[in-house]
Amino acid sequence: MSEILKLVKMDLIIIKNKSVLPFVFFMSVYMFLGYIISPYAVISPVLFAGFMIQPLFSIDEQNDMSRLYGSLPVSRRNRAIARFMSAGLITAIALVISMIAAFHSVEVGWFKELNPELYESYCIMQLEGITIGIVACFIYAVVCFILGIQYTLLYLFGASKEAFTMIATFLIILGFIIADGLLFDGKTMDIFSNVLSRLMIKSEMLFYIVLYGASVGFLLICALISGLIMKKREI
Amino acid sequence: MKILLKNKSDVPIYEQIKEQIKSQVLEGKVQENEQLPSIRQLAKELKISVITTTRAYNELSDEGFIISVSGKGYFVAPKNNELLRERMIFEMEQAFETAVESGRNAGLKDEEIIEALKGIMEG
């Protein structure tokens, strides 16, 4: 485990000096816009956080860093697992920051005067139980789902295939939804929504536990699969 | 002790080391019982392989010019060392042969050559 943490630290050092500034800029712009639009818009930077560490894959490939990893006392499996953990960690940090900002934007209340219709929908959603926390949790789950699939594909097809894997991920998800619609009449999606609504209504805490748990769990499964791919991989 | 190697020479490096240490011992340029650099130290200073310096030291030790003290290293053999003495006598005889040949080539008779030798010893 400590080996994985050391690898995560390494990922963070590499990315900190590469993408942090543009990313922080992005996040700030979005959050600021969110103050004017709606608290839900403030949380959307979370969507981009995970993608911030994507350059790690191309950096690995361009500098043939398998040589460095090959000389360090680490296993290939742990390299893959650490990569997923880095994604989950960065996304979680972005989540916390944007949630704090979202709550703050409610306090400050600019969107209430500037966008009264959105304020109205905000209030309605609040009443229905779709709180900021719940939306944030949901977005986190979606991001983990997307990143989990994309990173696994990157390990499968090679670190340089960023564009390909992004499109492929999108297609897979789309394909899944379409297949569900065609084969099961959209039943799977229905079951999903039902479960989520029930949880939401029953207990917000339970919702968080289940969805965060599922997100991290999904990341872990993808991490383990990628670990296996890496182990067998011919270099 | 200074050793200067000629990389482009045909003489193998271990030979060059041997020759230079030998002549320094025979010419008295190094004190008896003086400690030599270790095999690895010498390799590092001359930027050559350890096996080369090992071979040079082993052969020098076999020929009696240096002695190896286990645990301590290599030292210039003391002058009363039998092998060294024999070696020095051999060197002297070689020098005599060369001198005699040169003298004869110059047309000197044997008695004249001996006179010249005495002259050097007294002078």
Next chain:
Amino acid sequence: MEYIMKIDNLCKSYKAFSLKNVSFSLPKGYIMGFVGQNGSGKTTTIRSMLGIANKDSGNIELFGLDNVKDYREIKQRISVVFDSLCYPPHLKIKHIESMLKSFYDKWDSEEFHRLIKKFKLHENVKIGKFSKGMRMKLMIAVALSHKAELIILDEPTSGLDPVARDELLDILTEYISDENNSILFSTHITADLERIADYVTVLNDGEVWYTGTKDEIMDKYVVIKGDEADLPDEIMNKSIGYHNYRNGFEAMLEREIVSDLPEEIEYEKANLDDILIYIAKESAKNE
């Protein structure tokens, strides 16, 4: 004799190339030069040792430990220096240290900084801006900062100017002056090896062509030249890389056979470059 590295019948196949039964060993405390044409398998061998490439069969032992099972302990005790920077170029030296030191139990920060100073490397410049020589010295500084007992260098001198190469040799001979340290040094610059290597392994087309002491291989072969008409057939058949030009022929021969040569044929000592050239010519003939 204690062996720091023992490779036994290493086999690894790719589509266009394979390592076939590569075996050689390095005794502790010595330097082994690893030579061969480009594509002869040197880098593949090193990658197999490190587990970067999955070997098909064979045993690799480092410090008496299996390279697959005990890789963690092995990698604590070895360092690898590559021909090009293996770190992200946008980082600075302080980032490299902070990235790497937690992986090594024996990381010596003081020693690392002493070496950085000694090599005159700028701590606040992105390493991508370093010259080739500086990049090599950075990798060496890392290699020497965690008390590694074996340093593996994969063509570290390619593209280096003679001054930097000489500095590298200085560093390596200093390292090997401790008899607990060993070096495996793969390179094209055979002049360096002819000086400091104790042992040499020659790879040709994925196979070991020679492994043994440097002194032995440097003495073993001669290059012969002359008129084809003067050369007896049995000797031509025993020669390596025989080629007839308009002005005469050239070939390599084992020194022992030289006594059977007629007077008209000239010969001189074959150095490592010659050996590589002639065995390549011989391989080309046999294709």
